[in-house]
Amino acid sequence: MKLDIALNILSAAAYGAPTTTELIRATGHSPRTVIQYLEELEHRGWMTRLPTERPGVGRPPIVRRPTGAGLDYLRGAEMGLFRKLSRDGVRILWGPVRALTEWGVPFIGRPDIFADRPIDAGPFPVTLEGNLAFYDDPLTTDDGQFPALESLIAWAAKSGDPRRVAASAVLLRDPRLRVDRLLELAERMGARNRVGFLAALAGRDLELRPNSHPERMLESSLPVEAETEALARTWHVENPISAALVKDLGRLYGGRP
Amino acid sequence: MAVAPDRVRPKTAADLLGWLERDVSPHLAIETRAIAHGGTALALLGIKDSTKDVDFAFQSRDAFDRFADALASLGFRSRRDFRANPNEVYQRFENPSSIVDVVDVRFPTWNNWRVTPALLKKAVILPFAKLRVVRLDRDAIFLYQTYPLRETDIDDLKTILAEGAPDQSRVIDLFDEQDGIHRSELSEDTTHEPLFNILELRVRFAAALQLLGPVRRREIPRIGRHATRRFQDLRLRRSLGDLTRILRTSELVSWDDIMGRGFGPLRDRLAIPPRKRPASNRHR
Numbered sequence: 001m002k003l004d005i006a007l008n009i010l011s012a013a014a015y016g017a018p019t020t021t022e023l024i025r026a027t028g029h030s031p032r033t034v035i036q037y038l039e040e041l042e043h044r045g046w047m048t049r050l051p052t053e054r055p056g057v058g059r060p061p062i063v064r065r066p067t068g069a070g071l072d073y074l075r076g077a078e079m080g081l082f083r084k085l086s087r088d089g090v091r092i093l094w095g096p097v098r099a100l101t102e103w104g105v106p107f108i109g110r111p112d113i114f115a116d117r118p119i120d121a122g123p124f125p126v127t128l129e130g131n132l133a134f135y136d137d138p139l140t141t142d143d144g145q146f147p148a149l150e151s152l153i154a155w156a157a158k159s160g161d162p163r164r165v166a167a168s169a170v171l172l173r174d175p176r177l178r179v180d181r182l183l184e185l186a187e188r189m190g191a192r193n194r195v196g197f198l199a200a201l202a203g204r205d206l207e208l209r210p211n212s213h214p215e216r217m218l219e220s221s222l223p224v225e226a227e228t229e230a231l232a233r234t235w236h237v238e239n240p241i242s243a244a245l246v247k248d249l250g251r252l253y254g255g256r257p
Numbered sequence: 258m259a260v261a262p263d264r265v266r267p268k269t270a271a272d273l274l275g276w277l278e279r280d281v282s283p284h285l286a287i288e289t290r291a292i293a294h295g296g297t298a299l300a301l302l303g304i305k306d307s308t309k310d311v312d313f314a315f316q317s318r319d320a321f322d323r324f325a326d327a328l329a330s331l332g333f334r335s336r337r338d339f340r341a342n343p344n345e346v347y348q349r350f351e352n353p354s355s356i357v358d359v360v361d362v363r364f365p366t367w368n369n370w371r372v373t374p375a376l377l378k379k380a381v382i383l384p385f386a387k388l389r390v391v392r393l394d395r396d397a398i399f400l401y402q403t404y405p406l407r408e409t410d411i412d413d414l415k416t417i418l419a420e421g422a423p424d425q426s427r428v429i430d431l432f433d434e435q436d437g438i439h440r441s442e443l444s445e446d447t448t449h450e451p452l453f454n455i456l457e458l459r460v461r462f463a464a465a466l467q468l469l470g471p472v473r474r475r476e477i478p479r480i481g482r483h484a485t486r487r488f489q490d491l492r493l494r495r496s497l498g499d500l501t502r503i504l505r506t507s508e509l510v511s512w513d514d515i516m517g518r519g520f521g522p523l524r525d526r527l528a529i530p531p532r533k534r535p536a537s538n539r540h541r
Contacts, residue, residue, distance in 0.1 A: 016303020017392065022395075025421060052383060054381070055391065056374065242408065
């Protein structure tokens with residue numbers, strides 16, 4: 001049994017209650033491989049079947065989930081793999097899900113990593129960030145290294161994902177934020193106007209002025225409040241996020257409303 | 258980090274399954290079917306890692322009441338009773354001390370979507386003693402997520418697409434089935450104007466596809482074209498962009514004002530003969 005395939009299948013099954021067909025799609029392995037590994041993992045006591053039924057006629061699909069032992073094995077193997085990847089000369093930090101959680105916006109989910117180049121990271125979804133400034137001054141813990149708060153804010157502001165952009169605005173209120181460091185990073189990562197706009201939405205005064213170069217926040221334009229639209233124009237930000245979503249996420253994750 | 262005490266916690270599939278099995282199912286004496294929707298369905302599919310919304314719909318008033326009673330036994334209190342659509346009962350239950358702290362329940366529809374045999378064809382039922390949790394397939398969930406139009410819902414659609422395009426024929430067939438149900442009700446005497454449902458269904462479907470952006474839309478070209486065609490068939494005087502803005506910023510859309518005198522002719526044009534109701538739609 002190859003470890004990376006076993007981890008990939010365990011990891012995919014740890015979130016949700018997928019059927020065998022759905023696991024095949026999620027993992028990208030062949031049906032034969034997935035079925036063989038599922039049987040092996042079940043045999044070792046790392047996975048168990050959930051009872052299922054069909055609404056109509058037909059054989060019920062098989063749904064398997066990791067057991068407690070399977071989850072413990074998965075967590076241990078994930079930590080080992082993260083440490084191994086960190087030793088291979090690639091810049092590696094824990095990815096958006098774990099990093100945002102570490103800094104106070106708990107997006108519970110499958111562990112992922114940031115890397116500065118494409119790598120085979122097994123079960124970890126990889127977020128490529130080629131700007132080396134992002135990896136400076138990481139937060140080092142017993143569980144591995146996370147991006148600095150300022151790096152994460154600048155990255156999330158330019159991620160193009162509405163949830164992560166809104167999370168950036170929540171993190172901007174964090175009292176541990178080093179404003180000088182953030183301004184420098186935002187400049188180096190090409191996110192100056194987006195960070196300035198989000199800070200204005202979050203009510204944090206960074207004493208920053210917009211530059212004339214327009215920045216696009218989201219892939220496509222979404223309707224926003226008239227005030228947000230005016231603020232985005234001031235900051236030369238195209239396709240801005242709405243103040244309502246920032247407020248919603250702030251309420252969810254502990255920011256001041 | 259300081260965390261506001263009233264925040265809504267994100268729930269993983271493991272949280273949900275454990276809560277349904279250990280907490281909810283012992284409080285149900287009669288078999289009760291709950292259909293997972295929205296973020297809950299995505300989390301149970303493994304497409305989304307966690308959800309802040311826990312959404313269930315019920316096909317019968319009895320099932321809805323039994324589930325609500327079970328929640329009450331677990332210390333949940335009903336906080337809100339929404340009635341945007343007089344045909345859809347929508348209640349929010351909250352219990353800050355429970356791992357699943359907020360539960361939205363609806364009956365007999367979810368955001369106007371009906372449960373039909375075609376919809377359930379690829380669903381899986383997860384049984385927990387007397388509780389039967391219906392987990393719909395990704396095609397059905399993709400279609401249903403086109404309705405709310407919030408940024409997070411559009412993001413959910415993109416997350417589904419990131420794992421591969423849904424079965425376009427199935428999504429189109431399911432949409433047309435729902436559209437057909439509403440159209441067949443136009444000639445019946447109902448308490449809620451069925452034309453509103455058709456307008457909401459078609460405009461929201463087209464708006465969601467528009468909001469996905471051109472790159473994502475290219476992954477599902479047939480669905481995109483179908484949504485545009487169904488919207489254009491309405492021949493409304495307002496642009497899709499205008500209507501999208503209204504739908505995303507208003508609690509209730511005044512279709513009377515939008516339609517003006519065009520209401521009657523559109524009604525006549527869309528009406529089709531009443532159809533036999535699907536068996537699964539009957540109150541049990």
